[in-house]
Amino acid sequence: MAMKLEHLRSFEAVARIGSFTRAADELFVAQPSLSRQIGALESDLGTELLRRAPSGVTLTAAGEVLLPIARRMLGDARTAREQLDELAGLRRGSVRLGAPPTLCVSLVADAVAAYRAAHPGVELHITEGGSRFLVDALNEGALDLALVVTRSAQPAAPATELIPLLSEELVVVSAASAGERSGAGRRELTLAQLASVPQVAFSRSYDLRVATDAAFAAAGLTPTIAVEGAEMDAVLRFVERGIGVAVVPAMVVIDRPGLHSRRLVRPQLTRTVNLARRTDVGASAAASEMQRIIFEAVDRLATPGTELAQRVAVASRA
Incomplete structure (x- = not known):
């Protein structure tokens, strides 16, 4: 047959x-x-x-x-x-990259810009979704690479390798113009303090929402929700309008002057960002180049002397 x-x-x-x-x-x-x-x-x-x-x-x-x-x-x-297209020296081809929305507005945007500048003839296809969905799509052959988030247990999947890229703090963002309202003047907020501040909460499909809900539940706290169920762009816009604060990864604040961030402490919440790739299929030249550019983008995030370098720890790839 x-x-x-x-x-x-x-x-x-x-x-x-x-x-x-x-x-x-x-x-x-x-x-x-x-x-x-x-x-x-x-x-x-x-x-x-x-x-x-x-x-x-x-x-x-x-x-x-x-x-x-x-x-x-x-x-x-x-x-x-695509491997046959390698003979064209990356003048054509395509790359399918998956990532959660929280990474599409930060790390992925930087990597895509760098890739397009270097290889304008290669088509780039971006899929947004939760980490479990992306790992499944990768194993089904629908993606070439994926950026996925883990906290404790890594998502188990056959023929999938996870390469840790960085560990990132979750921070509390508010409108840059909020002044002292809702605790905006504090440099840090404890989880207990955060629970009493009106929040803009992500859709429950977000890995980030699952993590913050679990932290509040473990501490026996009930958060104050101003708006619930929003997607990434809407959450950031609502926060900039002063509707409430939000818990986001530290990288999200890059190049967003309308947002003010504070560290979340007691407990500090972190997440690990990984590059997921299949081990049973060789990567095309175009996908291998995307991996290299992602590594470079990660290294730039931790440039010494920047505020972000204090909240992002790049994993060793030796």
Whole structure:
């Protein structure tokens, strides 16, 4: 039995989008042709993969089993093509990088800017999500590299290597114009003091929200929530407007004059940022170059004499 990559690509698109019509539009094929490809794949495998219904398309049990396998096969085929593209000297190709939103507004932005300046012909695709989602996407072949956050236990996944990049403090940010209101004049806040200050809280899907909720619960504290459920950009904008304070990683404050940060103490909360990569598939030249540029961006964050250097500790990669 030989599964064609074209058929797997069509299956993955329909499974992801949940619609034959929209999947055909994305793949630039006619819908009858797409349906024939799915039918040929089901015939080859001798089982139904997708259920068609007026409300949309869903996976059968066999489809659930095939989907991650198909994504890995498509990712491996893409890696093979990119390794051949190395002959072009990084004048073309692409890199798929995943990262949590808290890193996309800091470390990832610096790395992407440096990469584009050095290799403008390489396409960059960024996926935002939680660390567990990103590790799964990496193992399914949907990403080349991912930046993931850990605190105690590392997310276990087959064929995945985590390279620690840095340890970073979580800080409390408020509006730079807040003056002495809501404790803004203090250089430090304890967790108990923070609990009484109105906060702008992230969506519960954020790793950061999970960590802060766990810290308050462990201390027997109930935080004062002004606004809840916001995404990264909205949280920072709400804080700049003086609606409340927020707990964010130290790197988020870089180049944001509208924010004032204070250390969070007793307890101090930290997180480790790691580079995740697969060990069972060789990286393309474009992905290897992204890794190198990320390492350089991390090293710049801890430049001696800067305030950030006091709150970020770069991990040894020797």
